[in-house]
Each structure stands twice: as C-alpha cells, then as structure tokens.
Amino acid sequence: MTRFDYAVLVFYFGYMLAISWVFRKFVTNISDYFRGGGKAVWWMVGGSAFMAAFSAWTFTGAASKAYLDGWPVMAIFVANAVGFVLNAVFFAPRFRQTRVITSVEAIRQRFGAVSEQVMMWLQIPLSTLQAAIHLNALGVFFAAIFGLDLTWTLLVTGVVVLVMTLLGGSWAVLAADFIQVLILMPVCAAVTVLALLRLGGWDGFVAGLPVAHLNLGEIFTKEFLGLWCTAMLLKQIISTNNLFEAGRYLSVKDSRHARWAGYLGAGLFVVGIFIWFLPPMAARALQIDLAAIFPTLKSPDEASFIAISQVVMPVGMLGLLVSGIFAATMSGMDSGLNKNAGFFVKNFYQPLFRPQATERQLLRVGRLATFVLGVLVISIAIRMAEIKELGLFLMMQRVSILIGVPVTVPLLLGLVIRHTPPWSAWSTVLVGFFGSMVVGQFFTPEWGAALFNHPLPLDAASREYWIQGFQFFANVILASTWFIGTKLFWSRCAPEHRAQVDAFFTQMTTPVDFDREEGAANANDTQQSSAVGWLSFAYGVFVCLLAFIPNPLVGRLAFLGCGGTVVLIGVLLIRSGRPLKA
Template sequence: MSAYDHAVLALYFVFMLTISWVFRRFISDVGSYFRSGGQVLWWMAGGSAFMVSFSAWTFTGAASRAYLDGWPIIVIYFANAIGFFFNAAYFGPRMRQMRVITSMEAVRQRFGRASEQTFTWIIVPLQMLSAGIWLYGMGVFFAAAFGFEVRTTILITGLCVLLMSLLGGSWAVIASDFVQVLILIPITIVTTFLAIAHIGGFSTVVEKLSTTSFDPGKLFSDDFLIFWCIAILLKQFLSTNNLNDASRYLCVKDGSHARKAGLLAGGLFLGGLVFWFLPPMIQSATGADLAEVFPQLSKPSEGAYFAIARTVYPVGMMGLLAAGIFAATMSSMDSGLNRNAGIIVKNLYQPLLRPQASDRELLNVGKASTVALGLLVIAVAIFYSEIKDLSLFELMLKFQILVSLPYIVPLVLGLIIRRTPGWAGWSTLLVCFAVSFITTTYLDIDWAAGVFGTRDGVTAFERQNWEQGIGVFTITTAGVLWFLFTRRFYNRAPAAQREEIERFCTNIDTPVDYAREESAPASDDRQARLMGWLCIPYGSIVVLMALIPNPTIGRLAFIFCGATVITIGTLLVRFSRARPTPADRHPEQP
C-alpha cells in the first residue's frame, strides 16, 4: 500500500471518531444511549440494519467460497434480502411497537422473568463469540493488506472499534453505520467494474467462468447443494426476524419507519450480490497462486478479494477499500457491544443488583460494560486466530447454525405463535440445543453418505452442505414441534402471566404515536442536517483524490465514490430545515 492509501485510512479513522464525538450530544439518558431515544429515521436505521448484518467475513470467508466454488455463496445474501423484506412486511413494525429499550425486556414480557434471564446469560456470551469471528475476519484481511501479523491487527483494530462505540452510544453506532454504507457500496461497485475491465470485459468473464463459478449444474452435480440452499433460506429468515434482533428497530420513530428501514436493508442486500462476489470469482480465472501471494495466511483463498483489488486499483484506492472493510466489521461489532451492554444494564444489573439505580449510574455502568465486552471480543478473536484447520467460512456458519440457531428459533416463534406459557421460551431453547448436539454427534456426513449415497466421494463443500443443512432442519423442526406442544398448557399458566402475554400481543399490534408516547421532541431535521454536513466534506476529500497521478479510469473511480457521498449528503441537507430549532442550538448534554 502506498502513502496515499495510509493517508486515506487515517482520514477514515478520524472521520469515524468525529461522528462519535458529534453524536455524543444526542445522549441524555440510558434510553438515548442504548436505543437513540426511539427517534431514528428510516434511512439511518435501514443503513445500520444492513451494515450490522454485514462484516469483513463477506470479503474473507465468503469471498473464499466464491473463489473456490462460485455462485452458491450468493444464496446466503439473497436469503438476507428475503429476511429483511419479511421485516418490512410484518416483523419490523411489531418489533418497534414492543416499546422497550432492550430486546431482553421484550423476552421478559413475552416469556417471563425465567426466560429473560436464561436467554440473557446464554445470548450475551454467544454474541461475544460471534463478534470475535467478525473481528478475526477483519484481522485476516488487514494482515493480507498490510502484511501485519494477524493478532497485532486484531488488537489494534479492535481497540479502535471499542473507542468509537464507547463515545457516542447507539446514536454514534447508527450514524456511523449509515456513512459506512455510503463508503462500502461505491467502492465495491468500482472494484467489480475494474475487475471486469482487467480481465477483458463482461463477455470474457462469462466465457471464463461459465463452466466453473457460473455453472448452474452445481445444483445437481454437488451432493446436498439443493438441500443446503433451502436450509440457508430458512436460516436467514429466522436470523433476521427474531426478538433478539429487534434492537435494529427499537430505535426508529414508529412502525412506518421500521417498514421503510427493512425495505432499504433488503434492497441493499439484493443490489450488492454481484458487486461483492464477482471480483473473487474473476480472481479464480486469473490463474494466480494465492498461496504464493499470501504466504502469511493459513487459508490463502480468504485473500481472494484483496488480490484482485490490489491488481486493478489505482494508487490510493486500496485505502478506501481498507476503510470499507473496517466499516463492515465495525458496524457489526460496535452495535453488538452497545446492544449487549444495554442488556447487561437493563436485564442484569438493574433488576438483580440495583433496582433503584439512578439514570446516571446506569449510564456509567453501560459504558463500563462496553469496555469490558470490547476487550473480551478482542481476546476471543485472538483465540480464533490460533485455530489453523478451520476456515472462516466454516467457522461462521457452524457457529450460526449449531450454536446461535437454538436460541433464535423460540424468539421467532414467540412473535408468530402468541398463546403459549412462559416456560415455552426457555424449554424450547433447551430442546433445540439438545437436538443440535445430537445432530452434530450422530448425523454427520458419514451417516448421510451411508443413507443417501454420493456420486463420487465427498468433497469439503459437500460435507459443509450436509452438516449445515441438516443442522438447520433438525433444530428448526424440533423447536417448532415443541413450541406448538406447549400451547396445550397455555390456559394452565398463572393468570398474571397470561395477562402479561396478552398485553405484549396488544402492544405489538398497536402503532406507535411518537408525539404522544415519547417525551423528547423529534430530531428529524437535526439528524438529516448533521449527517449531510458530515458527508459533504468527506465526499469532497475523496473527489480530490482524483488529483493523484493515475490513469483516467482511476481518477473517474475516485470521482464516482466521492460524488456518491456528496450527493447523499446534499440531499439530506436540502430536505432538512434551513434554520436550527432552539433544541438544536442548545442540545441537551449528558
């Protein structure tokens, strides 16, 4: 990387810290620190929801499968889009209408105190393990980009994310996520077009990849691939429509904004499919030996995206890509830190230790929890870096299916099947974990090969197809059957518990009236104006990078990326009020 690239990356870090510093003024209490006071507009919430579901794993582990196996990886991201469209159609508005600060408060309302504590003590540690995977994925990429040792990279980048998420709470998290979308989308579009031009045009791409990466015959030639595709569609639906992930919509003004946010996130996933995975597929057609290019990586294929980018980029653009990769993981990690710190404060510390704690005390505990959780995630990521025989792709999906899915299933069913007793939540979780263990232990690929047979032996991807697919179906089926079984006992539940469940059901069906229900005045114009004036100077600096000595196509790439950010920023400023309100001139300080 050149000095220009390092300068661009340094500018990005400064810009993110600036966002955190500016939006700290929006924090006045625990509610504003952990859910932005329920004031966030749809375009910020939708951009954040998209980025939270996105991480550096897309450019490392997922890119590795695109490089090695072609189009099947796209199924995961297509399924994400479908999941968000279900958010827009049904789940998103109802999640906002739960009227809580943390997702575990909603679990308490739906399933009772026992389930709240059970899910809290299980989910928070597991989400820290998941965040460690995201951070490890970013460490792999930065190690390839800079030639640094992976653990050092994890430590440095992890501390940067921790600082940014600590300063501004959920306001800074959501605002930075939105800006990160504006950085990530243009740079991936540029990467794709430059890669296509490098290999000789789109017709050449089709010619070279038609029998490999683009081959639809894989559905029938790869054992268990159809099975895996269906399972992933189901898994991603569950992963994007459960009570634990309600936090992405608890921050918005009302159900209408939640619906629009879901549509935006789904549209971004649907539109990005080609731009994220065509570059590593093109890299596979170049014939380069990635083991020689990245001798420091235990899985050289995880550097495929970076390899093609390094080949086609003009001077200075690698810094923008590095910023985009950092943005992808930062959004997942900082939102996770903020969300889990909120759960610790509102679902552990306050109810169990300090029921009468002041708002100031809870805010301080939340910040301390953010620091502790951030350091834990860094330690987990360093631990993952020591595992040499497990790829990022397999690590992420194994974790999501065999570990995360058991607690996700009851949190989806609780929104769809409403009249079950409180113990349906924690008991379904235990059933799903038991089935996950049985599936992993006994229903492995050797069992499948013996029962169903294989065409020509079992490849690594066919093994993953089976193990991931069977995990989704057995866990989900067992969870649904058990949850339905518990309905028989709903009328035997205590009257107070049934009243709480009925109140929960009434809430999620009742639209939010922001003006009547929220004490703080709306900050619509203030949000748009601040975001606009943050975007315009950043985009202008990117446009000025066109002055770096580069071929014409390289200069145009910088202009395109910068102009995209400027255009969005200008639109935001234009559609906000020209004159600040008194509340804007004298923001309430924490």
C-alpha cells in the first residue's frame, strides 16, 4: 500500500470513533444501549443486518472459492438474499413484535427459563470465540499481504470497535454499519467495473475463464455440487430466520420498518453477489501469479480479491477497500459485543442478582460487560496469532454446520410449531451435537461416492461438497425429527407453560403501533436521518478529495463516483431529516 492508502486507513479509524461520539447522546437507558430503544428506522437496521451477516471471509475464503471454482460460492450469498426475503415477508415483523430487549428474552417467553440460560451460555462463549477468530484471521491476512504488524493490527482494530460500542451502544453499531455499507459497496463496484475494463469487457472476462467457472449446468454433473448448493440454501435460510437473529430487528421502529429492513438486506446481497465475486474471477481471467505476489501465504488464492484490486485500482483506493474489509469484520465484532453484553445483563445479571436495579445501574453494568467481552476477544485473537494458516476459513464454514445448525433448528421450528414442551429446545441442541459427532465419523465422502456410484478418487472440491452438504442435512433431519417428536409430550405440560406459549404467539403476531405503544413524541426519525446524513456527507467529501491524488483520469473518476454516491445519499438523508414546515 502507498502512503495515501495508509492515510485513508488512519482517517477511517478516526471516523469510526467520531460516529460513536456523535451517537453517545442517543443512549439514555438500557433499551437504547442494547436495541436502539426500538426506534431505529428501516434503512439503518437493514444496512446493519446486512453488514453483520458477512465478514472478511467474503473477501478471502469465499473469494478463493470463486477464483478456483467460479460460480458455486455464489450459492451461499443467493441463499442469504433468500433468507432476508423470508425475513421481510414473514419473520422480521414477528421478531420485532416480540417486544423484548434481547433475543434471549424471546427464547425464555417461548421455551422457558432453562432453555434461556442454556442458549445464552452457548451463545456468549461461541460468539466471543467466533469474533476472536474473525479478528485474528483478519490480522494474519493483512500481516501477510501488507506487512502490517499483527499484534498492532489486532489491537487497533479491537480497541476502535470496543470504544465505539462502549460509547454509543447499539446506536453507534447501527449507524457505523450503515455508513460502512455506503463505503464498501461503491468501492467493490468500482473494482468490478475496472477489472472488466482491464479485460476488455464481458467477452474478455468470459474468454479468460475456465469453462466450468460460469457453467451453471455443473450443478447436475459435478459430484455432490447439487447437494451442497441445496444445503447452503437451507442453511442460510435457517441461520437468518431463528430467534437468535431476532436481535437484528428488535431495534427497528415498528413492524412495517422491520419488513423494509429485510428487503433492503436482500437487495444488498443480490448486488453483493456480483461485485464480490466477479473481481476474484477476473484475477483468474487475467492469470495473475498470486504465488509470486504473496509468497508468504499458504493459500495465495485467498488474496485474489486484493490482487485484482492492486492491479486495477487507482493509488489511494486500496485504502478504501481495506477499510471496507476491516468494516466487515468490525461489524460482526461490534454487534456481537453489544448483543452478548445485553444477554448477560438482561438475561442473567438482572433477573438473578439485581431484579430491582435502576436503568443507570444496568447501563453501567452493560458497559462493563461490553468492556470485559471486548478485552477477551482481543486477548484471544492475539493468543491465536501463532496460527498462520488461512485454512481457518474452511474450518469456520464446517463449524457453522456442526455447531450452528443444532442450535438454530429449534429456534426456527419453535416459531412455527407451537405445541412443544419447555425442554424441546435444549434437548434438540444436545441431540444435534451428538449427531454432529457421529455423522462425520461414519458417512465419509468415499461412502457417499459408493452410494451414488461416483468414480473414485474424488477431487478436493467434491469431497468438501459432500462433507458440508451431507452433514448439514443429517443434522437438520435429526434435530427436526427430535423437536417435532417432542410434540407428543405437549399434553403433559403444565398449564402455566401452555399459557406462556399462547401469550408468546399472540404477542408475536400483533403488529407494533409505535405511536400508541411508545408515543409519537418519542420518535427520533429526523435526528437519525440528520446525524447519519451529515456523517455520510463528510465521508463522501473526503473520498471525492482523493481524486486529487495523482492518477489516470479513470482513477480520478472512480474516486468521484464512489464519493459522489456517498455524498448524494448523505444529502438525501439530511433533507429527510429536516423538520416539516407548518
């Protein structure tokens, strides 16, 4: 990176801290801190939900898959878009209509206190570890590519996220995520356009790729590819539509805004499919020697997105792209810190130790919990620094299937199947974990090849398609069968549990009327639009000024296009935030 790129990174981190400083005034109570007081407008929630749904893995591990094999990795992100559409059509309004501060509170209402504690103490350590893995992987990746000091990269990124979350809580998370969307998407679009121009247009892009990279018909001929694509579709639907993910929409103003937020997330994923994966395929078409450029990486193909960016982007824009990749990891970390601190305070500390605690006391404990969790994430990431291999990304994909699926299946089925006992959720998790341990040991890719008469040996891609696809379906079938089977015990449930479940479903299907429930005077739509609008305008102007960096005309136009887009959105938000004249 050049000195201009480093200057952009420094500005970016300072800008993120400025966002938290602006939005600290929005936090007056524990509801504001953990869910934006249930006042956030749709575009802010939709942008935040979108950013929290992916990480730097998209630009490294997933980009590697696009570079090596072409279109199949897009199936995961098509599935994300479908999952968000289902959010919008059905689940998002119902999540908001639970009217809780944390999603684990909704789990208690649906399944009782035991499932609440089991799910919470599964989620906090797992998501803390996941955040540390993402942070460590990001640091290792950038240390290898740009020569950045690993420890300092982890410290600076972690501390910025921690300070931002401490000061502004969920409001800072929502605003930062939305503005990061405005930064990331135009820059990725610029990379895509510049890469296609370098190849002479679409025809040159297609001509430079192996035929299989764009051959959708392979889903019917490639060993286990159809199984894997179907598994990824259902996996992402489950992962975006369960009670843990209710937290995405608890901050939104009402049922209508929740629906719009879901559609926005879906639309952004549709766009992302193209601007995230055409560039690494363009790197393949240009026949860039990745091993020569990144000799320290065990898997140089995982740097394909960075490689094509270095080739086609003007001086200074790589800093914007790196900022966007940092943003993808920071988004998951900041929302995770805020969410986990909320779980601890509202679902453990307050009900078990301080039921009469004041808002000020809970807010203080919430910030303390955020600080402790943030320090843990940074410390674990630094301790993992000896892990130099980016095979970590593949491991994360498998862990999401082996551990994530058993947890999320009952939290999805519990939203559509009413009559199950209180132990149905946590027992399904135990059954699913047991199934995860057994399935991988006995049902190997070779077993699958023999079952379907596929020739041996299988290549590495086919083996991975089988492992992920079969284990996913085995886990879903086993966990679903158990959960549905617990309906047989509904008649033995206590009347209190039956009444509690009926009350949960009644509330979940009752639309939120913000003016009646919260009071029209408590809405702050104009303040949100104005604050985010001015912040967006400022960043857009900064990007436009980068056009003065010595670059060819097309490079200067790329800066003006990216910056102008952000400025335009900022102006529109500022105008919408002005009070209406009488």
